[in-house]
Amino acid sequence: xxxxxxxxxxxxxxESGNCTGAVNRAEQAYGWHQVRAAALHDVNRAMGTRVTLxxxxxxxxxxWVFLCYGRIYGAISPLDHASIWNAGPSxxxxxxxxxxxxxxxxxxxxxxx
Numbered sequence: 001x002x003x004x005x006x007x008x009x010x011x012x013x014x015e016s017g018n019c020t021g022a023v024n025r026a027e028q029a030y031g032w033h034q035v036r037a038a039a040l041h042d043v044n045r046a047m048g049t050r051v052t053l054x055x056x057x058x059x060x061x062x063x064w065v066f067l068c069y070g071r072i073y074g075a076i077s078p079l080d081h082a083s084i085w086n087a088g089p090s091x092x093x094x095x096x097x098x099x100x101x102x103x104x105x106x107x108x109x110x111x112x113x
Contacts, residue, residue, distance in 0.1 A: 004078065005108070006078065006105050006109040007078035007082060007101075008063045009104070010082070010104035010107075010108055011082050012032040012059070012063075013104055014097070014100055014104065015029075015032070015033050016032050019032070020058075020059040021057050022034065030053040030054065030057055031057045031058070031061070031062035032063065033062045033066040033085070035053060035062055035065050035066070038088075039065065040053060040065060042072060043065050043072065046068070046072045047068055066085055073088075073091070078105060079101065079105065082097075082101040082105075083101075
């Protein structure tokens with residue numbers, strides 16, 4: 001559980017600067033994890049839910065969508081979740097993004113242990 005919390009926090013910091021109410025209108029990205037419509041559609045379809053982008057302004061919902069999306073596309077490790085979140089199902093996130101996530105993830109794991 002601590003590992004999941006650490007990756008949730010790390011990705012939220014990178015995606016929104018830790019701003020739970022962040023909205024990027026140009027990219028139609030909402031909330032703590034900057035949830036986009038395509039990812040949300042996949043989660044809603046797989047989970048049988050009707051979550052909206054506006055619901056993602058709640059950090060609990062944003063975190064749930066982030067974690068579900070990774071699971072849907074086969075994330076095994078916390079860092080897989082982050083790569084899939086950034087790059088989509090291929091998981092081919094840019095090296096710089098992965099390095100930033102890894103550094104924050106390690107930092108948050110240390111703080112919470």
